[in-house]
Amino acid sequence: RVKALPKNFVWGGATAAYQVEGATKVDGKGKTMWDDYLKTQGRFSPDPASDFYHRYPEDVKLSHKYGLNAIRVSIAWTRIFPNGYGEPNQAGVKYYHDLFKTCIENGVTPYVSLHHFDSPKTLFDQGDWLNRKNIDYFVDYAEFCFKEFTEVKNWFTINELISLSLSQYIAGNFPPNHHFDVTSAIQAQHNELLAHARAVNLYKSLHLDGRIGLIHVLQPIYPITETPENKHAAALYDAFINRFLLDGTFLGKYSDETMSLINEILDKNDAKLEIQDGDRAILKQAATQNDYFGMNYYQSQFIQAYDGPSGNKFNGTGDKGSSSFSFHGVGQIVQKPGVPTTDWDWNIYPEGLYDILKRVSKEYPNSKTIYITENGLGYKDKFVSEDQVIDDEPRIDYIDQHVAALLKARSEGVNVQGYFVWSLQDQFSWANGYNKRYGLFYVDFDTQKRYIKKSAEWFKALADTMK
Ligand code: BGP
Structure with missing residues (x-):
């Protein structure tokens, strides 16, 4: 494998508060939208997760030891404001100061998101992002963090607006588990974009010494064959999951072509989108003020035209081949022969990363500098013995192919400055x-x-090419 990373490349591992911290009931933390839901569901508990709340010093040291110069973390809103607003909880504030200090002391730069799927339960109960009052609370929380955590120089507002909206209101696998509630899905996207834009505009007005952006997961959509119907299906679904958000973020408006595709989907599904007076000005002001763009990439999808009823099956067990997704008037997700999939039916398609990097840099120059903020392989790793390194060769292959796609795009002028593996x-x-x-x-x-996987050693070897 002949590959070398450019000098000063950001080479990191990613985490999210609720997925690693555990300690969901300590030091005054408030509930998120997940706590009661997971308890009722009874499948698994968010405690202790990876117990990062107590063990972060060990994980940060491991990061440094294995060549990582950066880490993605998120702040749990409910550690700072247990109910989403009000008086800050000092124990939560202290925890994050300590975490950031440890990262910085170990030469592992923190890249910090304010929201990673973990809305406070109180605000979730009042409509989550669909309630515009919650946008105000988010901006207040952001302002507090910007002023308090001045040691953080790299901010992201919200992680993966589309995953939240799609999982909450279309696929139904995140609370409140709506299926094909198209009105809520598109409105949540717009409202989250507004929340992001307001936080960016505020950050810039504070003239702080740091950078800010947001994170979108992008999923290229390809027609399964090049018929006009399938191409149109791909354009529609692409508008719904990628283009609407990219336009809103980096053009500061939804282009006419994007809106005509979105309106076609809304009409066919009796749905609507409300854009209020003043929203456009907020988006427009933010569009040029993002310092960088965090792009998550896992997979691409193949689609065919479809007019039947909507329906989906979510594969949350790793039972290969058990998922399906059909969106009325938009399209049906299909498998492309020859494209490998994971046990959770995610396509392994590194070409998609190359294509989307080229597209973003060409069509959205306001994205400026791009960081791949998540990319990685979900895999049922097997523990063998205490003294044996865990062999995760398929993960190494996956990362290797995606880093190659990134470096190829970079060699053709796409301004990619870093890569964070999901997950640390x-x-x-x-x-x-x-x-x-x-x-x-x-x-x-x-x-x-903690035990070392072969991928960690591989990651370190690549990091060493930077020196
Ligand atoms: C992204 C999220 C992460 C993470 C990852 C893997 O969508 O930002 O939080 O979970 O995907 O997804 P999953 O855990 O569903 O396999």
Whole structure:
């Protein structure tokens, strides 16, 4: 494998508060939208997850030891404001100061998101992102963090707006588990974009010494064959999951072509989108003020035209081939022969990463600098013995191919400055639990002991090419 990373490349591991911290009931933390839901569901508990709340010094040291110069973490809103607003909880504030200090002291730069799927329960009960009052609370929380955590120089507002909206209101695998509630899905996207834009505009007005952006997961949509119907299906679904958000973020408006595709979907599904006076100005102001763009990429999808009823099956168990997705008036997701899939039916398609990087840099120059903020392989890693490195060769292959796609795009002028693997250590997966592992470091969830995987050693070898 002949590959070298450019000098000063950001080479990191990613985490999210609720997926790693555990300690959901300590030091005054408030409930998120997940706590009661997971309890009722009874499949798995978010405690202790990877016990990062107590063990972060060990994970940060491991990061440094294995060549990582950066880490993605998120702040749990409910550690700072247990109810989403009000008086800050000092124990939560202290925890994050300590965490950031440890990262910085170890030469592992923190990249910090304010919201990673973990809305406070109180605000979730009042409509989550569909309630515009919650946008105000988010901006207040953001302002508090910007002013308090001045040691953080790299901010992201919200992680994966589309995953939240799609999982909450279309696929139904995140609370409140609506299926094909198209009105809520598109409105949540718009409202989250507004929340992001307002936070960026505020951050810039504070003239702080740091950078800010947001994170979108992008999923290229390809027609399964090049018929006009299938191409149109791909354009429609692409508008719904990628283009609407990219336009809103980096053009500061939804282009006419994007809106005509979105309106076609809304009409066919008796849905509507409300854009209020003043929203456009907020988006427009933010569009040029993002300092960088965090792009998550896992997979691409293949689609065919479809006019039947909507319906889906979510594969949250790793039972290969058990998922399906058909969206009325948009399209039906199909398998492309020859494209390998994971046990959770995610296509392994590194070409998609190359294509989407080229597209974003060409069509959305306001994205400026791009970081791949998540990419990785969900895999049922097997622990063998205390003294044996865990062999996760398929993960190495996956990362290797995607880093190659990134470097190719970079060599053709796309301004990619970093790569964060999802994930740093094994952690809790929202709708899949604990058997879908992604980490460079294996976590025995019973003992919380960390073990090295082969991918960590591979990652380190690549990091060493930077010197
Ligand atoms: C992204 C999220 C992460 C993470 C990852 C893997 O969508 O930002 O939080 O979970 O995907 O997804 P999953 O855990 O569903 O396999």
